[in-house]
Amino acid sequence: GAGVSQSPSNKVTEKGKDVELRCDPISGHTALYWYRQRLGQGLEFLIYFQGNSAPDKSGLPSDRFSAERTGESVSTLTIQRTQQEDSAVYLCASSLRPDRGIFLNTEAFFGQGTRLTVV
Amino acid sequence: DAKTTQPPSMDCAEGRAANLPCNHSTISGNEYVYWYRQIHSQGPQYIIHGLKNNETNEMASLIITEDRKSSTLILPHATLRDTAVYYCIVRVPPSSNTGKLIFGQGTTLQVKP
Numbered sequence: 001g002a003g004v005s006q007s008p009s010n011k012v013t014e015k016g017k018d019v020e021l022r023c024d025p026i027s028g029h030t031a032l033y034w035y036r037q038r039l040g041q042g043l044e045f046l047i048y049f050q051g052n053s054a055p056d057k058s059g060l061p062s063d064r065f066s067a068e069r070t071g072e073s074v075s076t077l078t079i080q081r082t083q084q085e086d087s088a089v090y091l092c093a094s095s096l097r098p099d100r101g102i103f104l105n106t107e108a109f110f111g112q113g114t115r116l117t118v119v
Numbered sequence: 120d121a122k123t124t125q126p127p128s129m130d131c132a133e134g135r136a137a138n139l140p141c142n143h144s145t146i147s148g149n150e151y152v153y154w155y156r157q158i159h160s161q162g163p164q165y166i167i168h169g170l171k172n173n174e175t176n177e178m179a180s181l182i183i184t185e186d187r188k189s190s191t192l193i194l195p196h197a198t199l200r201d202t203a204v205y206y207c208i209v210r211v212p213p214s215s216n217t218g219k220l221i222f223g224q225g226t227t228l229q230v231k232p
């Protein structure tokens with residue numbers, strides 16, 4: 001596709017249920033990021049993938065949060081036993097990795113996000 | 120990643136240039152300055168980035184001071200659609216170890232008719 005695609009666009013779930021959020025990055029982008037944005041707040045970094053590996057998971061808020069990426073493409077963010085404080089927009093972004101020190105075109109492109117509401 | 124400091128809000132008249140400042144006094148030699156903006160209810164949008172030279176593209180210009188401790192994003196002819204939160208970020212480009220963008224609170228730019 002032309003851009004980063006996220007699904008679903010909206011998700012309402014009951015407290016205690018598990019949810020899976022999907023991100024389809026731009027084809028060929030090896031770097032993939034997940035962010036969370038609570039209402040009226042800034043973006044919080046969650047996790048960074050380079051290929052299928054996640055060298056930086058420092059932003060995952062608890063062990064209820066996990067993410068995986070397969071085929072250097074699709075990524076899934078899973079939240080187990082959801083809590084009301086998990087309500088937020090979850091944003092995914094992708095970018096190219098610099099090629100031999102040439103740092104052009106390394107900007108991140110964001111999807112429109114998944115709005116998660118835990119009731 | 121180095122931290123950035125931006126004014127929380129700014130106003131600009133439609134058609135005039137909007138100059139958004141950013142301080143990044145602890146920037147290191149291999150960190151780039153990136154600017155993104157987030158229009159209400161949308162994902163962040165890349166605007167421009169640079170290392171030490173001034174940069175210009177179809178959206179904006181980026182002026183980086185010689186000591187690289189601050190920069191200014193210039194929207195030459197602001198329109199109402201430029202109303203957004205503008206984020207200044209310093210980071211190393213993505214690699215096998217890192218690459219995350221650290222978003223601060225940004226500057227809320229209000230373009231007024």
